[in-house]
Amino acid sequence: MSLELVYYNDPVLRKRAEPVKRVTAEVVALAKGMVEVMQRSNGLGLAAPQVGHSLRIFVMALEREEEDGTLVLGEPRTFINPELSHLSEVTVEATEGCLSIPGLRAPVVRPLSLVVEALDLQGERFRLEATGYVARCVLHETDHLNGVLFIDYLKGKRRAALEPTLMQIDQRYRGCKS
Ligand code: ZN
Numbered sequence: 001m002s003l004e005l006v007y008y009n010d011p012v013l014r015k016r017a018e019p020v021k022r023v024t025a026e027v028v029a030l031a032k033g034m035v036e037v038m039q040r041s042n043g044l045g046l047a048a049p050q051v052g053h054s055l056r057i058f059v060m061a062l063e064r065e066e067e068d069g070t071l072v073l074g075e076p077r078t079f080i081n082p083e084l085s086h087l088s089e090v091t092v093e094a095t096e097g098c099l100s101i102p103g104l105r106a107p108v109v110r111p112l113s114l115v116v117e118a119l120d121l122q123g124e125r126f127r128l129e130a131t132g133y134v135a136r137c138v139l140h141e142t143d144h145l146n147g148v149l150f151i152d153y154l155k156g157k158r159r160a161a162l163e164p165t166l167m168q169i170d171q172r173y174r175g176c177k178s
Contacts (some may be wrong), residue, residue: 001029001032001033003036003052005037005041005099005100006050006051006052006100007102007169008100008149008173009166009170010052012053012054013149015049016146017047017048017053017055017146018054018056020055022123023119023121030055030057031078031080034046034057034078035059037050038059039061039076044060044071044133044137045060045137046058046059046141047141047145050100056081056082057078057079057080057081058078058145059079060138060141061073062074062133062137065132065133065134069133071133077120078121079138080118080119080121082141082142083117084114084115084138084139085117086113086115086129087114088113090112091109091110091112092110092111092136093107093109094107094108098150101149101151101166101169102169102173104151106158108150108153108154110139110140111135111139112131113132113135114139115129116130
């Protein structure tokens with residue numbers, strides 16, 4: 001499946017994505033296409049709305065964060081209809097970026113750890129305890145399924161400071177949609 005990234009200000013990024021009713025061959029093909037887009041864009045994760053599909057699916061290449069903060073990639077995993085629980089009260093601030101908002105990075109405060117349950121490509125339910133940047137990635141991608149972007153967490157002056165860059169991104173990528 002040939003997929004293209006969509007960018008900041010595309011309405012699909014602001015929609016609440018629909019649950020996947022059944023893990024069909026089309027769903028598997030979409031997830032595999034998403035992995036390709038993620039890998040060629042050097043992303044840690046990618047959600048289906050970012051390639052224009054309003055479905056509750058994300059893929060993640062990030063496997064773990066070392067104690068020194070090094071991010072280690074592993075075999076990409078697919079999360080279908082993810083559900084989060086056990087979000088820690090302890091939060092941590094770290095810098096994030098997003099393939100849909102190229103070139104912009106900003107600090108976001110998020111829970112340190114969580115549990116995510118989802119269906120895999122076989123339609124089997126699995127459970128993952130995530131901490132550190134892995135939890136952050138799960139939260140960032142799940143936000144995409146709810147129409148939320150990481151820049152939404154930035155308020156006041158921090159957000160205002162991003163506006164010129166966001167306008168540039170919008171103008172630069174608006175014509176790139178297929
Ligand atoms: Zn993103």
